Amino acid sequence: MHPIMDFFNLKMKKNYIILLLTALLFSSCGSFTNLYKHMTKDRDYDYMYEAAKEYYVAGDYDKAILLLNDVITILKGSDRGEESVYMLAMSYLKNKEYDIAAQSFQQYYTSYPRGTYTEFARFYAGKALWISTPEAQLDQSDTYQAIQELQLYLEFFPNSRYREEAQNIIFDAQDKLVEKELNAAKLYYNLGSYLGNNFQSCVICAQNALKDYPYTRYREDLALLVMKAKYELAYNSVLSRKAERYRDAVDECYAFKNEYSESANVKLADELLKKSEAALKDLPDDLVDDE
Numbered sequence: 001m002h003p004i005m006d007f008f009n010l011k012m013k014k015n016y017i018i019l020l021l022t023a024l025l026f027s028s029c030g031s032f033t034n035l036y037k038h039m040t041k042d043r044d045y046d047y048m049y050e051a052a053k054e055y056y057v058a059g060d061y062d063k064a065i066l067l068l069n070d071v072i073t074i075l076k077g078s079d080r081g082e083e084s085v086y087m088l089a090m091s092y093l094k095n096k097e098y099d100i101a102a103q104s105f106q107q108y109y110t111s112y113p114r115g116t117y118t119e120f121a122r123f124y125a126g127k128a129l130w131i132s133t134p135e136a137q138l139d140q141s142d143t144y145q146a147i148q149e150l151q152l153y154l155e156f157f158p159n160s161r162y163r164e165e166a167q168n169i170i171f172d173a174q175d176k177l178v179e180k181e182l183n184a185a186k187l188y189y190n191l192g193s194y195l196g197n198n199f200q201s202c203v204i205c206a207q208n209a210l211k212d213y214p215y216t217r218y219r220e221d222l223a224l225l226v227m228k229a230k231y232e233l234a235y236n237s238v239l240s241r242k243a244e245r246y247r248d249a250v251d252e253c254y255a256f257k258n259e260y261s262e263s264a265n266v267k268l269a270d271e272l273l274k275k276s277e278a279a280l281k282d283l284p285d286d287l288v289d290d291e
Contacts, residue, residue: 045074049084056087061095064088082108086117093124098132102149119153123162126150130169136179147173171215178216181209185225193236202229224265227252231272234279243283249276 052067068088075081089104105125109118126149133143150166150173160166188202206222206229216222230252234245253273257266 045071049075049080052084052087056091059094061091064091065095082112082115082117085111086115086121089121089124093128098128102126102128102132119157119160120162122149122153122156123160123166126153126166127169130173133173133176136176137183140177140180143173143176174213175216175218178209178213178218178222181205182218182221182225185209185222185229189225189229189232192232197233199229199233199236202226203233220260220263220265223256223259224268227256227269227272231276234276239283243280246276246280246283250280 048067048071052064052071055061055064055067065088068084068091072081072084072088075084085104085108089101089108092098092101092104095101102125105121105128108115108121109125112118115121126146129142129146129149133140133146147170150170153160154163154166157163185202185205188198188205191198193199203226206225209216210219210222210226227249230245230249234242234249237245250273253269253276256269257273260266260269
């Protein structure tokens with residue numbers, strides 16, 4: 001059970017009368033507006049805090065957010081102040097307002113680095129950032145930040161209950177970064193020789209992604225692009241560079257076949273290998289021997 005819910009359970013008997021009255025008031029049409037006006041007019045912050053908890057437990061996060069934003073400054077420095085900041089962040093998260101949830105969790109663990117909920121705030125800050133990340137083709141600043149948040153979380157709390165989930169999110173986030181690079185490499189490949197040597201750019205882009213993220217689930221896709229681009233690079237080269245580049249293509253074909261021996265793309269690797277070796281045989285001896 002989440003610690004904030006444990007706290008609520010322990011407090012439930014003590015706050016039963018207040019919560020019951022709150023629930024009764026909330027049951028009538030327009031009652032929240034009237035109640036909110038009454039509480040803000042009388043500056044009844046204790047009652048607003050208890051009401052916010054009731055709304056939180058009931059899943060009415062919009063009302064909980066409204067009330068908590070009113071009491072946080074007043075309660076700052078108290079146990080209730082710490083809990084109100086964390087509960088506000090959780091309310092934003094559950095309300096699917098992920099950007100502001102991440103900011104609120106960061107505010108919590110910055111203000112309370114040794115607080116009751118610091119472990120959870122660090123995890124949820126990263127998770128909220130990850131959920132809010134855009135499609136791979138768009139800017140991935142939030143993805144980098146989510147990875148950083150969760151890596152710090154794992155450093156601070158290596159044995160946390162959310163360790164496995166945090167690691168899985170990091171892997172998924174890294175794959176999204178790789179997907180962006182894969183899309184860029186595909187674009188270079190499809191551009192071919194248009195306005196420059198795009199095959200070389202494809203190779204560089206894909207190889208950098210493989211170097212940075214060697215365990216990505218897109219590894220074969222990247223390796224396939226490298227192999228195809230190296231063959232096209234050799235095929236489209238000037239005569240003086242063909243031997244060198246065809247040899248490079250041959251090496252890449254063998255490397256692909258060794259690593260992905262069960263892949264459906266081995267047939268293409270065999271085809272490119274055969275073409276590359278045949279092209280090497282057709283080159284003038286002086287060009288081949290000079291290499």
